[in-house]
Amino acid sequence: MARRTWAQRFHPQKRIAEMNSYVSYFRPEIDSMTGYTPGEQPKGVPVIKLNTNENPYPPSPGVKKTLASFQYEKLRLYPDPLALEVRAEIAAMTGFSVNNIIAGNGSDDILTIATRCFSDARRPMACFEPSYSLYPTLAGLQGTPCIRIQLTEDFEIPDDTLQQARNANLFIIARPNAPTGNLFPKAKMEEICAKFNGIVLIDEAYADFSRDNCLDFVRKYPNVIISRTFSKSRSLAGLRFGFAVAHEKIIDGMMKMKDSYNVPMLTQKLALASLWDRSYFDTCVAKVKTTREALTLALRDLGFKVINSDTNFVFAAPPIDAKNYFLDLKRRNILVRYFPAARTCSFVRITIGTPEEMTELLKVTRELIGKN
Numbered sequence: 548m549a550r551r552t553w554a555q556r557f558h559p560q561k562r563i564a565e566m567n568s569y570v571s572y573f574r575p576e577i578d579s580m581t582g583y584t585p586g587e588q589p590k591g592v593p594v595i596k597l598n599t600n601e602n603p604y605p606p607s608p609g610v611k612k613t614l615a616s617f618q619y620e621k622l623r624l625y626p627d628p629l630a631l632e633v634r635a636e637i638a639a640m641t642g643f644s645v646n647n648i649i650a651g652n653g654s655d656d657i658l659t660i661a662t663r664c665f666s667d668a669r670r671p672m673a674c675f676e677p678s679y680s681l682y683p684t685l686a687g688l689q690g691t692p693c694i695r696i697q698l699t700e701d702f703e704i705p706d707d708t709l710q711q712a713r714n715a716n717l718f719i720i721a722r723p724n725a726p727t728g729n730l731f732p733k734a735k736m737e738e739i740c741a742k743f744n745g746i747v748l749i750d751e752a753y754a755d756f757s758r759d760n761c762l763d764f765v766r767k768y769p770n771v772i773i774s775r776t777f778s779k780s781r782s783l784a785g786l787r788f789g790f791a792v793a794h795e796k797i798i799d800g801m802m803k804m805k806d807s808y809n810v811p812m813l814t815q816k817l818a819l820a821s822l823w824d825r826s827y828f829d830t831c832v833a834k835v836k837t838t839r840e841a842l843t844l845a846l847r848d849l850g851f852k853v854i855n856s857d858t859n860f861v862f863a864a865p866p867i868d869a870k871n872y873f874l875d876l877k878r879r880n881i882l883v884r885y886f887p888a889a890r891t892c893s894f895v896r897i898t899i900g901t902p903e904e905m906t907e908l909l910k911v912t913r914e915l916i917g918k919n
Contacts, residue, residue, distance in 0.1 A: 580687040583680060586884055595907060597898040598882040600725075600753075600860050602782035604831045604901075607824035610783070610817050617813060626812035629802075633810075633819045637790055640822060641762060646795045649802060650810045654752055654776035654789030658685055661717065661772060661791075663804050665746045666691035670716035675704070677726060677890050679750065682719050697890075702727040702854065704735050709742055716745040722761065723753045726886060726896045728856035730757050737761075740768045746797070748772040755780035755832055756839075757857035762792060769794040779859055780832050781821045788818040835859050839899045845909050849918055860898045867916050869893050879911050 571578050586599035605611075630650035638645045651657040662685040666672045671692040674682040678698075686693035696711045698704065702724065705711075712718050718739070723730045740747050740761075751773055754760040764771045772793040778784035788810065791801070821828070843853050843861055850866035865872045873885035873895050884896040897908070 574690065576687055576690050580684065583684040587882060589882065592880060594880045594882050595900065595904050596882050597900050597904065597908065598884045598896075599784075600779060600858070600896075600898045601784050602779060602831065602835070602859065603899065603904065604782055604834070606782045606786075606817070607821055607827040609820040609824040609827070613816055613820040614813075617816060621812065624812070625808050626810060626815055628808050630810045630815050633788075633815050633822070634790070636819055636822045637792075641792060643765070643792055644795070647765065647792050647798060649791050649793075649798050649805065650815075651789045651791070651805070652809050652811075652814070653778065653787040654750065654774045654791075655681060656787075656805075656809060657772075657774045657789050657791045658682070658719065658748070658750065659688075660801050660804050661719070661746070661748050661774075662686065662689050662691070664800055665717040668692075671714055673712040673715035673718040675720060675724070677702070677724075677886070677888065679721050679725050698724075698727075702729055704731050704739075708739060712743065715743075717748065718743055718745060719748045719750060721750040721752070723757050723857040725753065725858065726860075726862055726884065726891065726894075727854050728753075728858045728860055728862045728896075729854050730759075730857040733759055733761065737764065740764050740771050743770070746770050746772060748774060748791075750774050752776045753779055753858035755828075756836060756859050765792050765794065769797070772797060777818055777821060780835075781818075781828060782831065783817065783821060786814050786817055788814050835899050838902055838905055841902075842897070842899065842905050842909075845905075846912075849909075849912060849916060854894075860896050862894050862896050864894045865912075865916065869895055872912075872915060875915050876908075876911065881908055881911060 589596065634648040634650055635645045637648050651660065658681065662672065666686065666689050668690050671694050672686045673694040673696060675698050676695040683693045683695065694712060694715050696705065696708055722736060747770055749761050749771065751760055754775065762773055765773060772791050774789060774791045776789040777786065839856060839861065846853050846863050852864040854862045856862065869892060870885055873883055876883055
């Protein structure tokens, strides 16, 4: 059989036909996974958007001023690959050294870096369920087995957690948990950190809205990583900035694994400006917490089962079918989040909006459940 010429082998139309017949070039684990499903991002029609846990208030005045004065011609240059200035400010805020801090393109970037560093086909990851659905997705991308530990009926940590997670090398725990919103007892978390034979990454995306945090564990346990984000409490979800705090040796290893310029220049500048506006940050967090408590009481008065929340959302089971409630709200241009899995299908997750948005939500809810 004659050898094909270069033109025959690489003719564009032939290559397109081959791709259309779909001979997969992907790794088997990528082919078989579904990927992460984010909350709906509406286009066109005005809605009350309560489905992706964004902050209802704008970024700080300092962020606005810094953005307005930013010299756009600097965008031709690469950003600081180490994000030293913003890491130094975070170090000062948290009481750690800059060598204990790594910056990321959102806290999802931190989670990705950690998964790459500490898990593979022979080193499983553990996580709770229900929790942030990105965790098993990251395990799938890395080709690592994921040990999913079911929370109790009340969405708390089961007593045999350490036994179930014994073969894992990385244990990612959201505290406060998402989508349930509850805060696992700190003593239970410390027991896991002290006894788990691997890395414990505590995802504190919502810690600024909670009663306490686990940042002090970094000083006591060299296997602990704390990750944070600016998406929730600092109103910068569109900017993508997160960071982690850990032992110097952990940070050194994670720095090897991060992308070369993983935090854009403008992101670094605006994240820094946000950190300088402490009073604005405190005010916005307090308003969200006050609105959260008011919404919790109002929903319970309407017959909802509401999990006590330490986040900027509530996880609530309506007195009517949860999926129908979610769909009926959507028809009224109010978006909340519905999770169809068996453990969560009787609940909806509602982001805390402005008091005016919560008033409209409650008004529509009363109509839908017949308590107008």
